[in-house]
Amino acid sequence: MRSHAIHANTWTRKAAILAVSSLLLGLAACGSHSSTSGSSGSSDSSGSSGTGPLTFAVFNPFSGPDASFGPEQLAGCIPAAAAINAAGGILAHKKIVCKTSDSRGDPADAVPAAEQLIATTSSLVGVLGPSSDEASATVPLFNRARIPMFGDTGQAVFNQSSFKYFYRITPPDDAVGYAMAVYAHQKGYPTAAAVFGNDISSQGSLPTVVSGFTKIGGKIVLVQKIPLDQSSYRTEVAALIAAHPSVIFTEADPQTSATYFAEVKQLGHLGPFIGTDGTTQPPWLKAVGNAVGAPNLQRYYVGAQPYAPTTGVPYQLWLAQIKAVNGQVSQPASQWYSDSYSMAAWDSINLMALAMVAAKSTDPGVFRPWIVKLATPSPGAVFVHDFAQGKTALEQGKTIQYVGATGDISFDQWQNSPGAFAIVSSDGSTQVATYTSAQISAAK
Amino acid sequence: MTGSLFVESIGFGLVTASILALASVGFTLQFGVSNILNLAYGDLMTASAFAGYAVNHAGGSIPESLAAGAGFCALASMLLNRYVYRPFVRHGTKLFGMVVVTLAVGIILQNILLGAYGATFFSYSFSTGRQVHILGMVFDTSQLMIIGLSVVVMILVQLLLTRTRLGKAMRATAANPSLAQASGIATDQVTDLAWLISGALCGLAGVVLVLNTSAFQSTTGNDFLVVIVAAAILGGVGNPTGAMLASIVLGVVTEVAAGFLTPSFKEIIAFGVLVVVLLFRPTGIFGQGATVKEIPA
Numbered sequence: 101m102r103s104h105a106i107h108a109n110t111w112t113r114k115a116a117i118l119a120v121s122s123l124l125l126g127l128a129a130c131g132s133h134s135s136t137s138g139s140s141g142s143s144d145s146s147g148s149s150g151t152g153p154l155t156f157a158v159f160n161p162f163s164g165p166d167a168s169f170g171p172e173q174l175a176g177c178i179p180a181a182a183a184i185n186a187a188g189g190i191l192a193h194k195k196i197v198c199k200t201s202d203s204r205g206d207p208a209d210a211v212p213a214a215e216q217l218i219a220t221t222s223s224l225v226g227v228l229g230p231s232s233d234e235a236s237a238t239v240p241l242f243n244r245a246r247i248p249m250f251g252d253t254g255q256a257v258f259n260q261s262s263f264k265y266f267y268r269i270t271p272p273d274d275a276v277g278y279a280m281a282v283y284a285h286q287k288g289y290p291t292a293a294a295v296f297g298n299d300i301s302s303q304g305s306l307p308t309v310v311s312g313f314t315k316i317g318g319k320i321v322l323v324q325k326i327p328l329d330q331s332s333y334r335t336e337v338a339a340l341i342a343a344h345p346s347v348i349f350t351e352a353d354p355q356t357s358a359t360y361f362a363e364v365k366q367l368g369h370l371g372p373f374i375g376t377d378g379t380t381q382p383p384w385l386k387a388v389g390n391a392v393g394a395p396n397l398q399r400y401y402v403g404a405q406p407y408a409p410t411t412g413v414p415y416q417l418w419l420a421q422i423k424a425v426n427g428q429v430s431q432p433a434s435q436w437y438s439d440s441y442s443m444a445a446w447d448s449i450n451l452m453a454l455a456m457v458a459a460k461s462t463d464p465g466v467f468r469p470w471i472v473k474l475a476t477p478s479p480g481a482v483f484v485h486d487f488a489q490g491k492t493a494l495e496q497g498k499t500i501q502y503v504g505a506t507g508d509i510s511f512d513q514w515q516n517s518p519g520a521f522a523i524v525s526s527d528g529s530t531q532v533a534t535y536t537s538a539q540i541s542a543a544k
Numbered sequence: 545m546t547g548s549l550f551v552e553s554i555g556f557g558l559v560t561a562s563i564l565a566l567a568s569v570g571f572t573l574q575f576g577v578s579n580i581l582n583l584a585y586g587d588l589m590t591a592s593a594f595a596g597y598a599v600n601h602a603g604g605s606i607p608e609s610l611a612a613g614a615g616f617c618a619l620a621s622m623l624l625n626r627y628v629y630r631p632f633v634r635h636g637t638k639l640f641g642m643v644v645v646t647l648a649v650g651i652i653l654q655n656i657l658l659g660a661y662g663a664t665f666f667s668y669s670f671s672t673g674r675q676v677h678i679l680g681m682v683f684d685t686s687q688l689m690i691i692g693l694s695v696v697v698m699i700l701v702q703l704l705l706t707r708t709r710l711g712k713a714m715r716a717t718a719a720n721p722s723l724a725q726a727s728g729i730a731t732d733q734v735t736d737l738a739w740l741i742s743g744a745l746c747g748l749a750g751v752v753l754v755l756n757t758s759a760f761q762s763t764t765g766n767d768f769l770v771v772i773v774a775a776a777i778l779g780g781v782g783n784p785t786g787a788m789l790a791s792i793v794l795g796v797v798t799e800v801a802a803g804f805l806t807p808s809f810k811e812i813i814a815f816g817v818l819v820v821v822l823l824f825r826p827t828g829i830f831g832q833g834a835t836v837k838e839i840p841a
Contacts, residue, residue: 164763167663298808325808329767331563331756334556335802338549338682354665358759366672366684383664390667391758 153195154462155221156181156449159214159229159238160252161205165328165353166233166301168381169441171430173228173252174200176445178428179421180487184449187488190456199224203234205301210234211241218245225462226452228252228445232273232301239263246464248471250448252441254304254377260514265464267471269509269517270444271406273304273376277349278543279404279521279535280305280374281312284347285543286533289372293322293345295336295360297352305376309349312543321345328356337363348373354387362391370396377405380528382435389526397526407520407534408440408506414485418446418505421486438529440506440522447504451475454490454502474502475509475517548680553803554796555681561795562694563752567768568775568787569701570745574621576718576782577738580629580642584650585772588624588743589750589765590657592617596751600668606686606755609668610693613751614744621743622736624649630735650766657762665759690752697748698788704741705784714738718782771811774818779830786830793817793829 158177162170177198184196201217203210210230218224218241227249230238235253242249243263251258251266254273258266284292292313296306303325310320322343324336337360340348350357350373357379364370370392378384380403389397409415419437426433436442455470456462474490481501484490493500502509509517521540523533567589574582582588595616596609604612632645673685683691705711713734716724725731753768754760775794779786794814801813821829 163658163663171663325806327808327811329757329764330560330810331753331768332556332560332799333802333807334559335549335553335799336807338552338556339803342549355757355759355761355764358665358667359757362672362758366675367682368675387665387667387759390665 151192151194153197153223154190154193154225155197155199155223156226156228156452157199157201157217157221157224158445159201159203159210159217159227159242159249160231161233162200162202164205164233165299165355166205166231166378168383169205169231169233169252170200170202172381172436172439172441173445174198175422175429175433175436175439175442176447177228177449179418179425180446180449180453182425182428183421184453184487187491190453191460191462193462196453203230203238205231205233207234207237210238214238214241218242218247225456225464226250226449228448232304233299236300239266242266246468248452248464248468250445250452252444255300256304258514259516262514265468267448267511267515269447269506269519270441271518271521272516274308275518275521275537275540276376276404277305277308277310278312278540279523280309280349280376281316281318281543282535282540283402283404283523283533284313284349284374285316285318287347287372289318289347291319291321291345292347292349293324293340293343294320294349295322295324295326295340295352296350297328297356298325299328299353302351302353302376302378305349305351308543313349316543326352326356326360328353330356330359332363333360334363334367336360337367337369340364341367341369345371347371350374351376351378354381354384357384358387358391361388365392365396370400372400372402374523375401375403377403377441379403380405380524382528385526385528394526401526402523402532403528404521404523406440406444406506407522407531408438408443410438410529410531414503414505414507415443417486418443421446435528443505447502447506447509450487450490450504451502451509453487454484454494454500457491457494458500472511472515474500475511477501549803550800551680552682553799555678555683557796557799558681558691558792559683559687559756559795560799561792562691563749563756564771564775564795565694565698565788565791566745566752567749567772568779568791569698569784570742570749571772572776572779572782572787573701573738573742573745573784574625575776576784577714577735577742578625578629579639580625580633580646581639581773582629583643583646583769584624584653585646585746586766586769587650587653587657588617588621588746589753589768590760590762591620591653591765592747592750593754593760593764594657594661594666595747597666597668597754600670606668606670606689610748610751614747617747617750618740618743621746622739625739626736654762654766661762663761665761666754667759668755670755686755690756693748693752697745701741701745701784710734710737771814774815778818778821778828780828783828783830786828789830790828 158173160170160173181196181198232253232255243265248265251268256272256274296302455467458470459467481499482493484500490500511517521535522531571585592613596613599612600609676683713729717731717734721731775790776787779790798810798814802810
């Protein structure tokens with residue numbers, strides 16, 4: 101349009117600078133918009149030293165590509181808080197609340213959100229999170245503030261971390277990779293391609309799925325690290341087809357995966373694909389299911405995720421408590437009934453709450469050591485499976501061992517409790533195979 | 545990279561280029577006429593995709609969804625400029641200030657969409673049709689439709705700008721709004737029309753983008769904004785013809801790079817091309833330059 105040239109160079113330079121500056125400003129602006137209050141109410145004014153409400157924060161993405169992580173954690177927090185409140189609260193604090201803080205899945209947004217959460221929530225006694233998206237940037241912040249956190253991050257860097265206030269009762273990403281490799285081997289796939297998003301969150305399982313599959317006799321014919329949210333991946337798909345893999349290992353955000361696998365299908369080469377636990381989330385299954393068709397997803401897809409039993413007393417207690425707050429969690433509530441991450445979040449809150457009761461203090465510096473103690477077997481310990489049972493037993497002077505919805509919790513010296521794995525079908529919950537940590541170790 | 549994959553990647557690049565051309569021409573047209581770098585553009589694309597989705601979800605065909613997306617975005621863009629951007633300009637907001645305003649509008653819009661539709665993904669119901677092989681390139685029917693739509697729209701835009709009184713008025717307004725007004729051109733109406741047209745392009749781009757991605761959410765259009773801005777700059781800011789050609793360059797280069805190198809490099813290569821071109825030709829590949837001026841109030 102601009103055909104009449106005067107001071108041509110200056111003009112376009114200025115436009116280019118403006119564009120770049122604007123984009124940088126955009127990032128900065130996004131970074132400043134990160135915190136939000138909780139769905140189950142929140143009150144920060146009383147502090148943890150009096151009798152006012154105590155706050156557990158869900159610090160996870162509630163927006164952005166991994167926006168499904170936050171509601172999943174919240175679905176564990178809300179029933180736990182409701183059950184704790186019904187059991188009379190923790191010590192003198194009769195009310196427990198869950199507060200959400202949106203990390204937006206981006207370290208640039210997450211750091212100010214975490215700082216704001218810490219600075220403005222004097223009653224904060226525990227955190228669910230962070231996720232892989234923001235853990236590296238924010239775990240040190242919570243640790244410095246002496247707030248116990250149960251990370252849902254899968255990053256292997258936390259396998260042996262020195263952060264005293266960091267706990268993890270979900271398996272690390274590298275274990276997910278091994279589980280995927282073991283399943284592919286068991287199914288008899290000789291060759292595989294690994295198609296992963298090039299973001300931090302998606303990359304966690306890539307090294308171990310490649311090394312694990314190779315170690316147990318498979319051949320990796322292609323590794324693709326694809327940029328997220330492109331309008332098309334046709335060239336990448338053409339390269340994939342040319343490599344003739346018998347199975348695809350994958351993780352990327354829902355939109356990226358939907359575009360990619362839709363194009364695999366359009367080119368007539370849709371075959372078996374095994375996703376990480378990031379792909380067993382409802383938004384991923386919905387997006388990819390719509391893109392390739394539900395029958396195709398059912399036929400070709402399975403996902404590896406931390407194993408959580410769907411029978412037994414702890415599971416029944418969890419199920420009863422989540423059903424009791426059906427209307428307060430993200431809908432449909434049934435999606436969380438057998439969600440291992442929501443169950444782990446429920447266990448995490450119960451453990452922290454019981455640790456406070458056992459330590460007779462809501463000071464994290466005091467109750468923190470009890471978190472490990474209460475999950476560790478000890479002679480004569482009474483097994484308890486939720487907060488009410490544990491509180492009653494502790495008040496009776498008994499020693500307890502908490503065994504929650506996710507099963508036995510066995511912390512190592514780095515406060516990690518890696519568990520077993522399940523391979524689930526396209527509904528995200530039906531288990532088609534389960535592997536113990538010992539079986540997964542075969543691929544290491 | 546095999547020869548056949550190279551040829552195929554060029555074909556795939558043409559599809560990407562077609563989507564990019566629709567988006568970048570609309571973007572650069574807005575900038576050309578109003579001097580406003582509208583960073584809410586990507587979010588308007590998403591809103592249009594949702595408008596088209598509503599029609600598709602109610603049983604509408606893809607052409608009807610395209611019409612809905614284009615119509616919605618045309619109107620929304622025109623109203624946005626008239627009732628939000630222009631008052632800021634009249635109150636003396638300068639170039640950089642307007643960038644911040646458009647950014648704010650984009651964030652607001654994105655959060656409205658997030659609130660309305662939630663953090664989940666949506667897909668249009670449509671058939672991609674059968675595969676067609678042309679000169680070693682592979683397309684499906686829906687992609688040929690996207691390429692065809694883009695070609696037709698680009699021709700129409702070119703004819704509009706060069707062969708009609710409205711096009712000349714738009715160019716005059718872009719070059720010197722005060723002089724255009726003194727010459728009897730109703731610059732406000734011309735600007736409104738320019739935003740209607742560019743908004744329609746934005747709406748079409750939003751719908752074809754999500755047809756191609758197969759799934760979308762409240763941030764999908766914004767994810768595409770950087771490459772739209774890159775195409776506009778590469779083509780010479782404010783130059784629709786340049787934006788069209790730059791879209792082809794970027795579309796093909798990114799796809800060939802994905803096949804030739806690792807896919808992770810596709811954006812790096814694209815922006816590398818942008819940086820190198822701007823180093824040697826600061827007006828963009830096809831830019832002929834323009835006057836430095838403030839936003840016409």
